[in-house]
Amino acid sequence: GAVVSQHPSWVICKSGTSVKIECRSLDFQATTMFWYRQFPKQSLMLMATSNEGSKATYEQGVEKDKFLINHASLTLSTLTVTSAHPEDSSFYICSAITKQPEAFFGQGTRLTVV
């Protein structure tokens, strides 16, 4: 089946720095990718829809200047958490949609801001 690779799996950064998370579709082209955030004991919350070659569509309440999304190619979307703060510590996960359509999820990234 299709594979979505997310990198890094774990990242610890200092408050005020920026962190980039990559999401790659390894064996298919994904015109659309989704970025989620999970809070403790809650389900995944959709942050934004990333479309190749155009601006991402952010869900209500998600700061687009803080969570920069770039979908520069059909196989890569990146999420950059800018000026990270401890409250940004969370589990971030991406998914990519195939033409069928089916969704495949990355392994997720555990971000800890200290």
Place this chain on the structure above:
Amino acid sequence: EDKVVQSPLSLVVHEGDTVTLNCSYEVTNFRSLLWYKQEKKAPTFLFMLTSSGIEKKSGRLSSILDKKELSSILNITATQTGDSAIYLCAVEGGSEKLVFGKGTKLTVNP
């Protein structure tokens, strides 16, 4: 290695039928099990289960967790064509990551 297995992979039924989707898991330090419905866009959340034996219901959908059997089922009664989708099961374990199953593709024919 944490693992989530869903069955069946694909299911075709007629409107009005009742379906049961299965999810079994092997995770270290189980925390929760989640069900999602995935259509053409981002998967939508259905249920989060943390306790064994407590049924959660939402309209025609219901789900229950069996920690002893390391499994969960998702029931859909009186199916409609709008229920056609891929149903995803995910489990959060001790690694604090979500592990997804491959999904069950449900097709409901008129």
